[in-house]
Amino acid sequence: MASWPESTRLIGKSIPRLDGLAKASGRAKYPSDIRPEGMLFGVLLTSPHANAKVKALDLEPARAMPGVKGVIALATAGETNVIYQGQEIAAVAAETEEKARDAARAIKVEYEVLPHVVTERQSTAEGAPKAFAAGNSRPGRAQTAGKPDEAMKGADATIEATYELPVITHVCLEPHGLTAEWKGPDSITVYASTQSVMGVANDMVETFGVDASKVKVLTEVMGGGFGSKFNADVWGIAAAKLAKEAGRPVRMFLDRAQEHLIGGNRPSAKATIQLGATKDGKLVAMTAETSGTGGRGGSNFPLPYVYHVPDRTRSHTEVFVNCGGSRAMRAPGHPQGCAVMEAAMDDLAHKLGINPLEFRLKNLAETDMVAGGINRTEIYHEQVRRGAELIGWGRWKPRGQGGDGPVKRGLGMALHQWGGGGAQDKQVACIVNPDGSVELRSATQDIGTGARTILAIIAAEVFGLEVGRIRSNIGDSTFPPGQSSGGSTTSPSMAPPCFDAAVKARDELFRRIAPGLEAAVEDLALKDGQVLVKGEARLTWEQACRKLGMMPINVVGVFAQGLSSTGVGGCQFAEVTVDVETGVVRLKKIVAVQDTGLILDMLTWRSQVYGGVIGGLNYGLFEERIMDEPTGVMLNPDMEMYKLAGATDIPEIVVEAHDTPEMRARGVIGVGEPPTISTAAAIGNAVANAIGVRVPKWPMSPMNVLDALAAAEGKA
């Protein structure tokens, strides 16, 4: 079993990311900024209809437009059935973006428009048009443990409620796309905004039949993917085809409206839950009927979530709609499962008259073992205690005691969990040159998480160098195979081979310089840019490397057991105010407590948690894809009516690492996903605590809050 150094100089400290200044100052060139010589602008023509047959397609008017250098069809007349607004019809490449747009509009498409269903309500309504051959929805089989109906009868208190979360879209700051440049007839270089340079390279190999050795995909930096950018996609392949046709590089990135329509989304969720407990606060049973839509794809989510419900049954119905399909989004499924479970937990605690924090702790499984012999239940207890301190849970009051004025204050909380383990088959090359420069190479990429920096930190730790001395060369598909960045797997997949590579390179350096130093290899060490012999500085790093002569060290590191693990937990607390006369929710503070094993760079780790919380608060307060039932179009495919937090909407966020010797001993675990899971749930619970009424629909918008208050008043 390999292990990380016991004491570290760099690992676990707060180290600024290597490309931070370039990014913050605008000098970093993102894939969408790349402009190879002679580049053409590509534009995608997409369907305005949600359900239609393509009867005729005439590209000639576009070809005749000035500046147009290539036009290709992405649909076939008489064959293609469009099943959502935004489905690709054709693509154009022209000298300017404006010319390409005008040309795309000039393409003549004749549609036979068919009746559509674009919302869950519309899809499942009585007499709804049959928009999908296999039916508009697909009920799942009930998954049952124990005898929930019988157990429910033994409950002292039960709640039954329906909770709903909307579809939200990906809204990556940098849109999906790539620029394709052919270097001769059988060799292609692609600048892609991707989470997987290897995935995009593979798509090019398979589509064009070129040798893998002649495909190079580059992603120096990129502007966010969150699970939606693993492949070249229809538009990326179109760019490469147009580039081939025109004999010039072609840039094809989606526009903002297309991003919303076809760039991927998180499925909706609706859950009707009955949850019962004994009067001393032990859950006894749950029955849940859930549904959701991912377009034509799945929408399932974990339920029950986190808590132990001995007897339970749950069935999930997939609802299909004529909308762009879902893609993996940061912790797929978990935020939905967390929100509905935690809402039900809170509502039941309220009914029982039990502090919801105590109620949660009482209902964790006795043992919840994750990798490395860790009982996550014990971790949760510690995390909740710490989070409660940081938010000031001592101030918690039962619902409806949020204050005398119209602006009510409330506290809420939620727990979450994730895997975060890595792959065991990835590689990192480490090159130590005679001039003392050090380079790491791997075909992984930094999607904004700090991957480049953490690899450099690991190597710098081993070599006793400053982090800035390491060239962390990733985002190139021709390098040794690296991890696709999804599922919080990048760090746990890449850190072990990186460490292995650096250790191997160091050992080879020692072997090669030891004779000249008349020292034994085991007497050598590296520290502060010096080579030590039996603890005494003898050579600088540069002097040592010069002794390599003309022959650099070039080694490949692989996975080693003991350096990474999986299985994490966390909790979040929210403090809000809700103005009951306006329905406006303002966040005052969010506390996020998280464990993820050994933290490599505290600064990028914290940044990940901030980002997760901000994503989660957008889900809690603002985001919603709004589809129009009469026309089948998305009404808010922009960044104006599709609401996202601005700087002034972000509250104080307290990030707390559950960073103990026991956790560090587990090795590296990814942190990308877990901290986005429970934010929306905690906010929903804080709102209910403030106003004394459950707002059953996310986001917590003035409309949804005021509607819930009005409904409660109507009932009273």
Added chain:
Amino acid sequence: MKAFAYLSPTTPEDAVKALAAPGTVEALSGGTDLIGRMKDYVASPERVVYLKDVKALAGIVEKDGATAIGAGTRLVDLVSSATIRDRLPALWQATTEVGTPQIRNMATVGGNLLQRPRCWYYRNGFGLLAMKDGKSLVRAGDNRYHAIFMTDGDALFVNPSSLAVPLIALGATATILGPGGERTVPVEQLYRVPKADADREQTLAPGELLAAVTVPAGVGKNASYEVRQKQAHDWPLVMTSVHLKMDGDSVREARVVLYGVAPIPWRSEAAEKAVVGGLVTRERAEAVAKAAAEGAKPLSNNGYKVALVRTTVKRALLSAVGDRYWQEG
């Protein structure tokens, strides 16, 4: 974006000439509305007349107690004007909440007043009234941001100007230059309710140019209160501006104007009537707010706006007399 002819006159006279040319003409100032519509092909003018080089249109001038604001004045200049802040807080408050700093640095008073509706059917290319086969898409679809007054008609969008509301409350007039010379109308007469898609919701004739708005002397207590979902860049859901001329502590004359509830800036005569002739207490403000909401006929999704009418009217009134009860505690 369709190709267009571009003119940048430097005098009001030349601007009028340029605007009066035949064909479809759009005036461009800050560009925060027009450019977006052109990129989305919602507007495809043959000619665009850029007005920011007409320096005579910009600036704030005090004269005989009146405040004249050039149509080309940027919103950031209104926000940084001590006169506006101290004398016309209703206008100042509404202006500070428009868009973002970047937008306020570009956008102008005239552009804010004459921007086209944000209705998502209109912006998605379904026309100003969004009628299809004789039926209203707004009525059948998602109308959470649409009107709750005048909803018997076909125009269900809401007027998008945050500045029109306080300006109407303050009794401002608009100076309009045209081929036939100059005319002056109350700001509220810049707007009308269109009957057909081809109608404009604005009354300026082809070739006419909004030159300035003037708030007359003798301004009373005034305030605005806006409800919006986000604190950063967002549109008001509902906003109310009030203007109260007082006899001692008693209201002699009042204007109560609302944003976000009708296809025109909505003057609530019921509220104005209810507030005149007494003190502005919390109790009376509540009663006035109730009067303001009477007659609202929400659409299928926007019943919540009725509560926002009550709240914004109440809070704007109380704010005008210095009572911000919602900030207590």
